[in-house]
Amino acid sequence: MIHSTPAVLVLEDGSRFEGHAYGAHGTTVGEVVFATGMSGYQETLTDPSYAGQIVLQTAPHIGVTGVNDEDNESSRIWVAGYIVRDPSRRVSNWRATGSLDDALEAHGIIGISGIDTRAVTRRIRDAGALRGGIFSGDDAARSHDEQLQTVIESPRMAGQNLSARVSIPSASLIPTTQRKLGNLAVIDLGIKQSTIDNLTARGFDVHLLPETVTIDDVLAIQPIAVFYSNGPGDPAASDRHVELLRAVLDLGLPFFGVCFGNQLFARALGLETYKLPFGHRGINQPVLDKQSDRVEITAHNHGFAVSAPLDGPFDSPHGYGRVEVSHIGLNDQVVEGLRALDRPAFSVQFHPEAASGPHDANTLFDRFRDLVVATLRQAQEQSQNGAF
Template sequence: MTSPTPGAQSPLTSAVLVLEDGTRYAGRAYGALGTTLGEVVFATGMSGYQETLTDPSYAGQIVLQTAPHIGNTGMNREDDESSKIWVAGYIVRDPARRASNWRAEESLDDALVRDGIVGISGVDTRAITRRIRDRGAMRGGIFSGSDAGLDADEQLRRVTAAPEMAGQNLSAEVSVAQARVIPATTDRIGNLAVLDLGVKQSTLDNLARLGFDVHVLPQSSSFADIRAVDPVGVFYSNGPGDPSASATQVAVLREVLDARLPYFGICFGNQLFGRALGLGTYKLAFGHRGINQPVLDRATGRVEITAHNHGFAVEAPLEGTFPSPNGYGLVEVSHIGLNDQVVEGLRAHDIPAFSVQYHPEAAAGPHDAHYLFDRFRDVVLANLAQAQEGGK
């Protein structure tokens, strides 16, 4: 939630970050001036800040970059993952004084001002990260310009009055309003229905390169809307918010699974797959965000370094197979986070469906998980071959 005033600020313009536990960090304004409120989280990537900023799944979150120097490569339209910057606010230690990359079209500071993103710089990001790591992700507010001079009690009151991330359904804020189609860029397989819960452009590009005509559908789409595009498979994207607040999308996904359409979900799509199977989800203390998260693929024994942005996770038995509580046959946890044993992937044995909790598209890297797109293509092709054989 923001009330920014676009416009460049002086390097000496005051700003303050206020956490809901009353902790305060004084710094300098960065980006637009005003007030912004949201869930304060930290992202550990040392590169790829443009991907983070334009990722719709960061909607509602004030993002702290743990890397100390941000903005040196500027911003360019080609690398945007969506139409605008989605973070609720931005926290950095040392912003670059100028963009120093031949592909830069504007500075990061100018882009933040353009999209009305209130930020703060010149703060001890290590101390803030440790605070969040110890206390858990919490609501916070950045107050800059004249708002930095508001009474401290009033600033804290605004922070604690802001909604918590738990219970929020934010997909309507980030999804397309109308369906659009991205044609396949190689030999065509068929139509793919993508439910846009906050999808990134890199994801759509990867699906198109597999041979799918990618039909990007609004988050409010019904199963009839999905059926109308005559899909050979269905994909649920990443996105912001609490999966327990997305009952409508879960119900639609159950119809997809009942129809035995091949399904692939990432990030939020993994959580919704879990709930469609009948599993629970829960909020992590401070989540996984960044591009350096180790994950074990249990089928191959391979450890992947992966990109994450999730504050919720699926509850499921980590060992062996187990029956889906909602009657979809046997399921297994296919991937596990090695830092904390969080469920990072699910695979159904009796229906053509699987998901992962992380981001295989990761345009800024790492690229260890790109194979998952090819795995989905193989599932779709096998399903088509099976259907053709059955029709003979």
Template sequence: MTTEPAVLVLEDGRRFEGRAYGARGRTLGEAVFATGMTGYQETLTDPSYAGQIVMQTAPHIGNTGVNDTDKESAKIWVAGYVVRDPSRVVSNFRAQRSLDDDLETDGVVGISGIDTRAVTRHIRSAGAMRAGIFSGAEYELSATEQLGAVRAGAEMAGQKLSSVVSTRERYQVPAIGERVGSVAVLDLGVKTSTLNYLAERGLDVEVLPESVTVDEVLEIAPDALFYSNGPGDPEASESHVELLREVLKSGVPYFGICFGNQLLGRALGFGTYKLPFGHRGINQPVLDKLTGRVEITSQNHGFAVDAPREGVVDSPAGFGRVEVSHLSLNDDVVEGIRCLDIDAFSVQYHPEAAAGPHDSMYLFDRFREMVLARRESPAGQLPTASSEGDHE
């Protein structure tokens, strides 16, 4: 275990001394905390964590190592990584490398040995904020210089990061089993498991770069459109909002998750806002208002949709009736939207959580049924609450 010093510096001046972990140097980003006790590899390789210094609230991280199978993308995307006690050994038959090996290979500057509970409590009180990790030669900078670097960094509000994480070229993932249709996936930071789960529902998946135009989408003539998770401020993604509005007008069914939920909200005419410290982790309770069931969900979002929590309302942008379908049981944040007059719905969490939980996998089945219904009848609508049935 290294004894090289490192320091985490928050933009309000708080400093937390620890040990260097992963690559050495300087990194800047928004400091956030993730509450999952497992799934650290999926978190690190999730593109929607781009630009963020992620701190794990679970104290012991790295004991199962890393492998190539569980990666959600080709690289680690977090700007920096903070843990309390990194595992000294790797003990898992699936492990191919240690976690710190991958952090060093991908150039991710981290820190260990700090009181992550104290940092978490501070962020919960003061809110997510800019931060920096300094190790190696960067540790030798004065406290004033380090704080100046942090305060000169970009704030998450106003950032459009989809262009950083999106694919540069179109590519396909073929349907698995019986083919039921095709789906165009706008890659705003899509995860590998999302594409796999769509393909397993019999959908030919056409993955598109975030710069695609509405004409290019309609030229493909997909049976449905899907917006993925992704990093950044939804208010800075108006081009994606306008594209979605045009596709919705054409009658193509839509399903969005996370960032895709925020963009549907904006396309329908609602606003979005930044949460004080966001929801991140794989233990977030959500109420499905259609069934009354509580789902334990995986989440990573710092922004949310501002829409009426109760009742059916008219879309301010003219897309008919809309209702909030899911709510956070922690803070009443909107966790899902359901359109009643067009084939569109979305959720703010990750039903594709590869590390679990799997309570929300039924949403992919709901999307599949929407595609089937649309193909059978051009006027096909989302199933009503009474016809959707139970899910486990």
């Protein structure tokens, strides 16, 4: 059902866009971001990395395939709000179990439709990240000054630690679907289901751990490696997770980090992170893999990035040996991956599970498995040599 109920989007610079309610009615605030994917809106909505953000879809027509019970990346919709230009008036897909509008309403997600999404996108690209608010139903009739004040009083994304909002409350085990390689400690900072599926398909028994874990909790499962997931928030506000990762690196355990995990890996190495003007979000971002010399089209969802030299190895400021930038974003030369040369550890800024999106970079999960196998073999050889 497409509402005729009035709604308005107000940005913190005073910009105002009038449209119609889409989903639940009321008021919501958050950082307004745009996602450039032409498909995969269900995966976007259920990605915990979007917590605290109002997502604008740049594709003009949204909702035609409805929603289903198979494509969710988590147990709920996480976006703070939703902006589309033209919602589909009917659902047309054999897998659909409901409409997108009904799903938004059921999850209490306040949205707006019928506005010029190109104009909003250009405003964000020109001004940088902006907080915004969607006001629908009775709240749409509030004065502009009152609506703008609500937006201005909302928290900025910089400085927020949101992992506690999206992480699981207690540990759980997801067994491998293949021959078991060993236990993998996965720190849930906002993980997607497709990531878990890719890890269990590589022989790992995935021990999904809440973001509150300590190094003792990690070691209690006797892991052969550690994985940091994607997630929302500012990496500079997650010092506890950085210290945990430094303990992992000190022990020499193999490590793989994705998205937020990449930023935390950088900070553990002693590098700085910074907020991008408007971030990378979508499933069409070109990235150069320097190790294979391949250009891969990748899925992104990040508003922060790593500051590091792009050419050649450099020394880790925190004493973890040599490090190099392994991947570079070709749109703006942003660091998209890091590789430790003297430790069994690497990370990427994008989402190699690509749900939904291109699968060019899916082999990174194989690269991680190969790294773990090589580290285990090396440890076994050293143990055998030490026995004589």
